[in-house]
Amino acid sequence: MGIINITLHPHNPQRYVDLFSKLFSLDIMADTAMNHKMFLGRVSSIVEDKPLGGLAGEFYRFFNLDKRSAWISTATRTALKRSEANRVKDIPDDLKPDASSFQFVFYPHQHRLVFTLRGQYFENSLVNPRTPPSMSPHTLVNVLNQLFAAPEIVKEFGSVEVTAEPRKEKLEEMLVLKRMQHFRVELTRPNPDDFAALERRYLKKLDDQNVRQQTIELRAAKASGIKLDDDMKELARIAASNGKVEVEGYNEQDKKVYESTEEHPQTDTVTYNPKLQQPVQVLAERALDFVRRVVGRN
Template structure:
């Protein structure tokens, strides 16, 4: 039966410090796949990297399609609750509970596509009951790659959830901009135009891992960021974070952050024509070609 539904797609940037190449990113994912320790997202929620396929598309080159498995990593030794009696379960009631140690409940399957040549990963953050927020996707891959880098001797990797395109402009549009904080982790040298690469060169020249800078307005004034500050913020949006503080038109304090507005775009899936994975791949190709 044909079904038309809406899925939501987000994007994260995976930036490896030099030396790096598309092949090196593929090796990173292979190393990450070998890690079977669940990554704790929040409370009992955990995730692990599922199966992956390494493919080639004639226009976009190599890419990886795969799944993230999210589940409840329950503590079998914790106290149980009897919902009928509305009270803690007794030892007698729990004595017959036998959950195999390899089984975990409430599985959610999150599909993703990764393009090694521009190190961008697209994933479905919501499809029916399968959900994974961009913030938790960022946390998952950052911790996973930290383990992979340690195990496989890779250069450091920084994972950033890509914000909505208008998020930077919203910061600069704060009526009275009192303070702006910019954190830029090392971007890849092939990410940007020549003018933008100077930030990477500045970091490399000083053996620096990242730039952390803040502009604070004079009393009674509003910041007027110049082109270099705007450019730095634009690069940092996909390789770090930008936070703006100020006042709205009514004098009320306001805070805007790129971390609070990750890319979250709805797309329609017609099950009679295509799969959600087809839509995901098409969207990811359209964003990189």
């Protein structure tokens, strides 16, 4: 499982439900790796008629076959002439090959999306692939950013911020790098419900100045490195779930290191019996506990 933070302003659980409903109603797709595309293929309430309790659905991925591209015959080892290639036009435009699905659940109150890192090929495949399709948190963040950038979404919901939750222990390692030479925080406006009163002051500063994103960059004056104070560390912890944190410096072995929270997404593993359970059922049962462990809230 991977986990992603999706943030709207103003924050309201029903607006998150409306966001996914709107996205499902639109015929928009996102580009992803290896000439594939993805779109929101299915979404519904985990418990019927109670969408605020959680949504479940699937992202569909397929190979974007361009019938206008050059074609070659592997039998004759010759490129098809344009007149010969016209026969591929018989393939209906709505049929796409190499189709697979990735299940997800989304909790409006926590505004976190948990998804399967490994997907499933559809049962109509004529072959039985040995390995399931896979997708990283970074890939899904990129996909969601494209989908949420659709004009219809922006017009109704404004800017939608998407961040893959990083591993907390890795962030803490980054914050105590002994000879830190460069420290950079990119903070997008967080949801105030996520934090205690102490952290909300950062949100108030952004709101008071009408700022959506803030970048803070520090460079060491001496080789001994940057000494982060508690406020800066707290800001980094907020930015880790709402933007990113980057550090550069030297470790105890005097080796130069560069770390970014984007490179260390938080994941978890759940085992199940595929003969008895579907992945989305397992997600519905286990994802909320995963969210609570990562976010630290009910």
